[in-house]
Amino acid sequence: MNRIEIDRDACTSCxxxxxxxFVDVYRWDDENxxxxxxYPEDCVGCNKCELECPAExxxxxxxxxxIYWPEVV
Amino acid sequence: MAALESLGTVLKADLxxxxxxxAGLACAISAKEADPExxxxxxxxxxxxxxxxxxxxxGNIVFVDPAELGGVLDFHVHNVGDFLEDQDLLMDxxxxxxxxxxxxxxxxxxxxxxxxxxxxxxxxxxEHPWRLAVLDQDLTLNMAKHARKLGVRIQDRVEIIDLLxxxxxxxxxxxxxxxxxxxxxxxxGAVVLANGNQCFxxxxxxxxxxGEGIAAAYxxxxxxxxxxxxxxxxxxxxxxxxxxxxxxxxxxxxxxENISKRVRPVLESDVHSKEVVEWWKEMxxxxxxxxxxxIENYVNNExxxxxxxxxxxxxxxxxxxWGLTIGKAMAGSTVQSPMQxxxxxxxxxxxxVKVDHxxxxxxxxLFAIGDVCYAGTxxxxxxxxxxxxxxGSGLGFATYSGVRCAPAAVAAARAAAGRPDAGQAEGLxxxxxxxxxxxxxxxxxxxxxxQDVMVPVGYSISKRADRMGEALGKVLELKAKxxxxxxxxxxxxxxxxxxxxxxxxxxxxxxxxxARQESRGWHLREDFPQRDDTNWLKWIELRDAxxxxxxxxxxxxxxxxxxxxxxxxxx
Numbered sequence: 066m067n068r069i070e071i072d073r074d075a076c077t078s079c080x081x082x083x084x085x086x087f088v089d090v091y092r093w094d095d096e097n098x099x100x101x102x103x104y105p106e107d108c109v110g111c112n113k114c115e116l117e118c119p120a121e122x123x124x125x126x127x128x129x130x131x132i133y134w135p136e137v138v
Numbered sequence: 139m140a141a142l143e144s145l146g147t148v149l150k151a152d153l154x155x156x157x158x159x160x161a162g163l164a165c166a167i168s169a170k171e172a173d174p175e176x177x178x179x180x181x182x183x184x185x186x187x188x189x190x191x192x193x194x195x196x197g198n199i200v201f202v203d204p205a206e207l208g209g210v211l212d213f214h215v216h217n218v219g220d221f222l223e224d225q226d227l228l229m230d231x232x233x234x235x236x237x238x239x240x241x242x243x244x245x246x247x248x249x250x251x252x253x254x255x256x257x258x259x260x261x262x263x264x265e266h267p268w269r270l271a272v273l274d275q276d277l278t279l280n281m282a283k284h285a286r287k288l289g290v291r292i293q294d295r296v297e298i299i300d301l302l303x304x305x306x307x308x309x310x311x312x313x314x315x316x317x318x319x320x321x322x323x324x325x326x327g328a329v330v331l332a333n334g335n336q337c338f339x340x341x342x343x344x345x346x347x348x349g350e351g352i353a354a355a356y357x358x359x360x361x362x363x364x365x366x367x368x369x370x371x372x373x374x375x376x377x378x379x380x381x382x383x384x385x386x387x388x389x390x391x392x393x394x395e396n397i398s399k400r401v402r403p404v405l406e407s408d409v410h411s412k413e414v415v416e417w418w419k420e421m422x423x424x425x426x427x428x429x430x431x432x433i434e435n436y437v438n439n440e441x442x443x444x445x446x447x448x449x450x451x452x453x454x455x456x457x458x459x460w461g462l463t464i465g466k467a468m469a470g471s472t473v474q475s476p477m478q479x480x481x482x483x484x485x486x487x488x489x490x491v492k493v494d495h496x497x498x499x500x501x502x503x504l505f506a507i508g509d510v511c512y513a514g515t516x517x518x519x520x521x522x523x524x525x526x527x528x529x530g531s532g533l534g535f536a537t538y539s540g541v542r543c544a545p546a547a548v549a550a551a552r553a554a555a556g557r558p559d560a561g562q563a564e565g566l567x568x569x570x571x572x573x574x575x576x577x578x579x580x581x582x583x584x585x586x587x588x589q590d591v592m593v594p595v596g597y598s599i600s601k602r603a604d605r606m607g608e609a610l611g612k613v614l615e616l617k618a619k620x621x622x623x624x625x626x627x628x629x630x631x632x633x634x635x636x637x638x639x640x641x642x643x644x645x646x647x648x649x650x651x652x653a654r655q656e657s658r659g660w661h662l663r664e665d666f667p668q669r670d671d672t673n674w675l676k677w678i679e680l681r682d683a684x685x686x687x688x689x690x691x692x693x694x695x696x697x698x699x700x701x702x703x704x705x706x707x708x709x
Contacts, residue, residue: 084185087194087346104629106273106582109342111194112462129378129470132342133586135593137481137633138421 068126071100075122079137081112082123090114140564142557145312146321149293151179152324152551154311156298156351158186160533161333161508163281164540167245169548170248170288170297174327176548178290181324183297183333183632184346184407191332191509192533194343196445197456198270199249199533200255201235209267213699216402217407218527219519220659221675225699227517229496231538238537239271246280249273250451258451260444262407262437262529270530272445274453277533296322297352297632300566301329301504302558308358308503310558312566319574321627325558327551328503330543331355335509336368336488336643337635338592343380344485348636349415349643356642361500362491362680364513364648368488368643369598370522373413376427376479380467384437385430386413386482391420392427405436408527410661411599414482418595427479466548485592486642487522489513490650491680497543500681503554505547507539514678516694517540520659527660552625563566573634579623581633587616588640592647601651603662605651610648616641645687650678652687673702 069090071082078098083091091114092103108126142148144196153169159182178706180186202210215221219228239257243249250258250272259269274286295316302310302323310325336349356362367503373385386409389398397420401412417428428547444450473479491511493499499506506514512523512535524532590612592598597609620638624633656670657663676691698700 076358085188086183087189089184091633092317107629107633109345110463110466111343112459112466113194116458116462127466127470129467132379133587133589134340134481134589137593137658138418138594 066131067110067128068106068131069102069105069114070124071102072122073096073099075120076100077120079119081117081119085113085117087111087113140560141600142323143564144326144562145563145567146323147323148284149179149322150326151324152177152289152327153179153330153547154328155180155324155330155332156311157190157331157333158282158292159181159190159332159334159536160192160281160509161536161540162330163187163278163285164328164537165282165332165507165544165547166290167288168541168544170285170290172545173548174289176551179324179326179382180285180290181293181296181298181313183295184251184500185294186292187279188279191242191346191686192345192536193275193278195532196529197273197453198445199239199273199527200268200529200530201239201259201271201534202267203233203269204236206267207232212703213267214519218391218521218659220669221519221671221696221703222516222658222677222694223519224516224699227515230495231517234538234541236684238534238541241541242273242277242537244404245284247273257459260265260441262441263407264697265528266407268336268528269368272450272453275455275459294450294642296560297350297508297635298324298333299354299570301354302563303358304559306359306502307554307556308501309554309556311354312570314564314570314628314633316628319631320389323558323563324442326545327554328505330547331491331504331506331510333510335512336639338484338486338589338640340589340593341372343645347509349639350635351506352488353639355491355499355504355506356682358504359501359682360504362490362494362514362646364675365488365646366654366678366682367520367522368486368647369411369488369660370485370487370525371409371482371599373409373430374481374483375467375471376481377472378467379483380464381483382430382438382478382480382652383442384435386410387436388431388434389417389428389480390431390477391414391425391455393425396430403419408525408529410527411662412490413637414595415600416483429477430475432478432571456668482595482599484598485527486523486592488647490646490680496546497539498546499707503550505543507543508536511539513625520661522660547665571631573623573631576622576624578624579619581623581630581637583641583664584616584619584623584637585640588637588644592644598647599662601662602650602665606648610645610652613641613644613648617645637686646680649687649689650680653678675703
């Protein structure tokens with residue numbers, strides 16, 4: 066499973082990561098005004114959240130070996 | 139019977155567009171340009187402009203220079219569509235590709251031009267009449283901004299599951315909020331489906347395409363067409379599953395034999411199922427792994443750098459996206475050699491909603507554009523589309539179909555009367571939320587089970603009646619389990635509906651593939667290895683008939699087209 070790390074001290078609560086994720090991995094934690102990585106199991110490693118974060122406080126560590134792949138042959 | 143208002147939040151618009159990717163945005167903008175007073179509402183399951191696939195691909199779009207239009211049809215029928223094209227629609231598309239570049243630019247999309255003002259481009263192959271223009275991958279964000287400026291309303295984070303009707307006429311949709319899970323009912327004069335095709339979620343970057351729009355249209359009674367071509371593959375590196383462009387022409391087996399040359403002695407337009415079959419035979423014979431010789435990889439060495447190293451244009455968004463994505467894949471690779479093991483990666487691109495030249499489906503009030511209906515147009519012929527062995531045609535067709543659809547959809551919306559049947563809506567609401575009230579199979583379990591039936595080459599690429607029958611049997615077993623799908627929250631509720639759509643898509647694919655008893659284009663039957671123009675210049679249609687998938691055939695009106703296969707044989 067991919068691992069998403071957020072530097073909470075650097076986060077500016079701009080919600081870009083929340084908007085950019087096209088597979089609904091993020092939710093917004095209104096109480097703390099911070100992104101919540103609610104469904105990391107569905108992260109597909111598109112890197113959009115990492116790329117678009119203005120504060121550059123997100124890192125996506127992609128687990129290539131963990132990608133499910135049925136028997137092809 | 140409950141009133142619509144008692145079922146949930148009611149959204150109203152003249153024109154409802156489901157999906158805020160490139161096709162939906164092109165249609166919304168075109169509708170407002172045609173009629174500024176028309177009330178257009180886009181709903182998107184995530185965020186319009188960010189979602190979809192257009193901003194995660196190569197950043198290229200096909201166009202044909204007007205001076206080269208004459209070569210398009212002949213090239214296409216002989217290299218791509220194998221006479222199953224709607225030749226009239228194909229040529230209309232080709233003619234519009236150049237004006238569509240100007241349209242996109244006027245909507246805020248950055249297309250790169252040379253000093254003379256002509257679009258910069260590359261060709262996949264030197265003789266290829268289709269050119270690839272380059273654009274930056276903030277295209278849909280810029281289009282969403284432009285759409286808002288024109289007054290298009292956008293409702294994000296609403297997942298649409300089913301269509302609402304007044305009699306046979308589609309006049310709305312029902313879904314739920316992705317965050318709060320609350321029911322949303324949308325009423326509209328006309329509905330445009332623009333929420334992507336069915337990719338079976340194997341390849342990560344295309345996993346937003348869950349086929350919900352296809353499933354909704356099918357359940358509402360719309361006809362499907364061309365479902366047997368829902369088996370596109372990209373070659374991928376075996377370790378990282380990142381796409382290996384160009385592997386098709388430089389594959390070697392463990393004996394050091396070039397297996398690509400057996401089936402592709404000369405460079406061809408993009409990947410083809412035939413080299414997948416060759417890969418599969420070699421693997422079964424114990425001659426694997428099959429490696430791509432990256433030193434000999436023409437596409438990777440000659441074509442891809444034109445985009446990804448920004449030789450044509452410095453594209454800030456694309457450069458960062460591909461730099462990071464490819465960089466991580468290379469860092470994660472376990473093979474430090476030019477001989478890279480490759481495997482087929484199923485993208486599928488099942489896009490079967492049948493539409494006419496106005497992008498109208500067979501249901502009054504319902505339209506479809508973009509990846510929902512690319513194969514359903516029959517524009518591309520006997521090939522999965524997009525890309526339809528024509529890279530960049532995904533963005534091109536999405537733009538074209540969105541523009542083409544808008545006038546007819548606005549007219550339909552303006553002429554509409556009546557409201558959704560509240561009783562129907564109540565039943566659909568109960569069906570939609572049912573997974574929240576039960577324990578059973580989870581969506582991820584179902585997704586993997588469908589992938590297990592779609593991915594094996596012996597089922598979905600090298601087709602044969604007995605093996606496809608076995609695959610269809612497994613699909614029907616999964617179909618029987620759909621009523622047990624269970625979800626704990628709105629996120630997984632959406633996943634359940636995607637999983638259900640995947641099962642339906644797999645059934646469409648195997649039923650249509652079994653029916654087409656010939657080999658043509660991308661569709662390869664071991665048991666019917668020849669193209670059969672006597673019996674199979676036909677399109678296969680599927681539709682729901684009281685819960686059963688009913689199949690029928692439609693003659694390709696090839697006699698009315700400029701090119702006929704008989705003339706080809708005579709010539």
